[in-house]
Amino acid sequence: MSKLILDRLKAEFGGDVLETSTFRGDDVAVIRPSRWREAAMFVRSDPRCDCDYFVDLSAVDRCDPRTDDLDMDDRFEVYVIASSLKLKHRIRLKTRVPSGEDPVIASLVPVWAGAGWQEREAFDLFGVRFEGHPDLRRILLYEEFKGHPLRKDYPANRMQPLVPYREGTVPLDRLGPFLTDEGMPLNRSPQRDDDRDEAL
């Protein structure tokens, strides 16, 4: 059934579809990274593919630190699964991100808005950057976290450093403990704020 998508993709993108396979009923196409977003857009907008339903996006680290070089080519594989609610078929598109210290691939947020959080998660856990993502921040971990834990060279028992107080607009150290004459400000009366400024 979804053989059709694979055929359509091959007809449209030719040599940029690096391989296609069907394993246990899953249809997979590997796309050249330079045409990643284009291929996703095609799968979504082509009326015979019509994959309007975003299912999942994540990454796989293909590097085995025991045998492979950490700088190996195509270390990270990013995949996206999309499905058609009308035609009831689904496809998995994959691409192998050229590696280096800073793997970068085009973001799919313009194609499916749902890719937003999933790409943030892949960035968080694998360190793959998604170019064109409107808000690429860590999502499951905190911003001071060192490293990307789902990379195979991240040891599961690594300790993380303690996080110092965050500097920011909110003065965290002013939230308590309070001085003897201070309490939680319950009203917004300007007078009270003046009192406090003097006390400090």
Place this chain on the structure above:
Amino acid sequence: MEPLDLDYESHDLELPSEPMSLNMGPSHPAMHGTIRMVLKLDGETVQEVDIQPGYLHRAFEKMSERGTWSQVFPYTDRLNYVSPLLNNVGYALAVEKLLGVTVPRKGQIYRVILGELSRISDHLTCNGAMAMELGAFTPFLWMLKAREWVWEACEEQTGARLTHSFFRIGGAAAAPTAKFDPMVRALIPRVMEVVDESVSLLLKNRIFLDRTQGVGILTKEHAAQMGASGPVLRSTGIDFDVRKDKPYLTYGDVDFEVPVGEDGDTYDRFMVRLEETRQSARIIEQSLDLLKKIEPGSPDDAVSISDPRIVLPPKPEVYTTIEATIAHFKLIMEGVDVPPGEVYSYTEGGNGELGFFLVSRGGGNPWRVRVRAPCFLSLQACTEMIRGGMLADIIPTFGSINMIGGECDR
């Protein structure tokens, strides 16, 4: 009594005209303890919201890579911990898809029944908690009372109330006990009675209706491209249910309907869940009949496959024969040898499409276990439901997507 005669002109109280930032959660009871929302408010209207999950991240995917394939089961219990058996089934089916094996029919029906019991407990919890967050405490207590009966049945089968770890690669830990059929048959009408009674307190209640109808609306198009699934997606009017669209186990043999909503508001999500509990009860009753029809002694009459490379040998043999001892030892120490390959397998979990993406490089340990957590994507879609609404409406809206911390943050 003195008249309230404040002179506003002379009082130099300045109301801020800038939008106000408000931090909601993570230690806010309605955020279920695990979500932080940073809101930008104009008066009581939410202009912008940044939902921040991750407070319950326990490295599910990293831990799974470190053990054998079977050692992932206890972790799956702790994903969606109000319907753990559905997660067990989802993961078991994914590994079985990679192995290319199918469980005998009795095992499949057994999985369906226990899974649907779990779904009832999931929906009871969600609907009850949502009603409670709107101040209706009684339906919550009644629904939890019913959930307790469901858990008693699960305990009778699996030995645990909450974290069952019951299903195995290639089957289940044990066959249905003798009490299973009568217990579940007796339980279903009682649970349904409590459900009807509880919702009768809500569905004619002005407060409940006003707080839920037309609130937290998600459009069809948005739900689909955001990847929302399960009751959240169906409430918008899209009839996508994995059990119907791609029937697995014995869902193709039972007759049930997929309830859909119209407006995609909080009320519709509540009603879809409510109707799904009733449909689950239908599925269970039909499945119990199917279970009776299995001929004793036929190949169908087993809960597990009999491949010694996948399923542990029976305990009496382990203790008395050397072959079974070795088989047991190798399966425990080395794990099931799963051939290289990668699959994405999906089932209908409590919150929607629960997918497992597994990568194997051969051998007993998974290379990658990825779980597509349905409520992570629903929570992302929740941004749209909240934006533009009132601050107080966040609570029922958030309650109605059934965000389960364990599943969302993994």
